[in-house]
Amino acid sequence: MTALSIRDLRVRFGAFTAVGGVSFDAADDEVHFLIGPNGAGKTTCVDAITGLVRGSGSVTMGGTELLGRSVQATARRGVGRTFQTASVFEQLTVVQNLDIAAGLHRRWPALLGMRRSVEPRVEQALRDTGLTELQDAAAGTLSHGQKQWLEIGMLLVQDAQALMLDEPVAGMSHDERVATGELLHRVKRGRAVVVVEHDMEFMRTFASRVTVLHQGQVLSQGSVTEVQEDPRVQEVYLGTAAQPEEELVHA
Template sequence: MTGASLVVTDLHVEFSGFVAVGGVSFDAHPGEVRFLIGPNGAGKTTCIDAITGLTRGTGSARLGETELLGKQVHKIVRLGVGRTFQTASVFDELTVLQNLDIAAGLHRSSVSLLRARRGVDPSIEQALEETGLAGELATPAGILSHGQKQWLEIAMLLVQDAKVLLLDEPVAGMSHDERTATGDLLQRIAVKRIVLVVEHDMDFMRRFATRVTVLHQGKVLSQGTVAEVQADPKVQEVYLGTAGAATAAAMAVVPEAVAETLKLTED
């Protein structure tokens, strides 16, 4: 928690000739909720994959002074970079407590792994409070609601004491109230941490983003505050095909997102 920033410079990712990300640069600092948006195939998730070591990328991604690219996945995690996935991936057969306990075990000695758990770590209780899962301690993660699973994933990042949280579509499939709760949660945890969110949901982005980077076909199209980005004619062109008013419905390119937003405006 030294206030180190995540700085990505000239990131390239290629899949056998196809350039998925071609020279993307952005940075994210503690205290802001940073959004990475763009149409399908813009390379948002690929950026996160490269930063976390899941796919190979060239260029640079630094956390403070430390270069992340080229390191093994679990070593990058140990440096304090945590992520979630588009589909919630919690351990279905384990309880909420067991899930969190595994996440907290990162900094434990191997000998203590051989003992049974006694009681609940303070860091786990704190994360449970923070994410509103305190009542679900003994629930198997597999029967949690979709939103709760996403919160559990965020809670797991909190107990693993991640300095950087890379969240891949955290509110996909959530109800309006759940989205609001998630947004508030993100703003709370972003006070001391770097939070980078990949999203399709423009409404959610508008409400909670501090700064936004728009990707298009593997390149940075626009960068700035929500208002700046929305006013950018290049962004409007990509999202609308023509230069028009960037309405909530029109800015979302994904059909579900459009449907969602339309539903919301009807309500």
């Protein structure tokens, strides 16, 4: 099933066209990567989908038009977003962050006090993100990667049906990148996961489907193999279509 359908998405800043008619589908149970050179329009696409910038065209999920809604209204419709720098309450514990994200409406004293049990959806998010053993740790003590996982968990407890992740493995160690890729494939069940990424090795390993953007437009779409073998993609990344395909993988 198609969770998100993007059609003829356009974003202009004055006379500059940042996104010039992008169309793609992000399906349930897939990890869909948006890749492309700097300035290709990847993050701007996600900004428009999630309501951070104004765009034209159409973005639908479950038959509901999302484009033109506020960030908050888009989130209430089930579209969650992370940024390169995780936004968590560093003085609170992991489980307290998840409680707040879940909207459990506890008063602050109750959030900060002792608990008798953990809400089932919070417990599930802890398992999905691998943070169960750290649930009582202050979020500020987590590693960079663990903070990203916590932020993904905060989207999960909100029951986000589409996760839009902006360079989630930037600054991570190799082990954290692998763990993040495995996490994305765990949480994709029944959801669309869209990843903006520059790390081509990460993309090659974990992408279900890839959309390549260039100068604000779709250059190529398909499986990892299909886009790597596309001469237009090789030319954009390498400057020449005559270069070996292997070089694209490590570009």
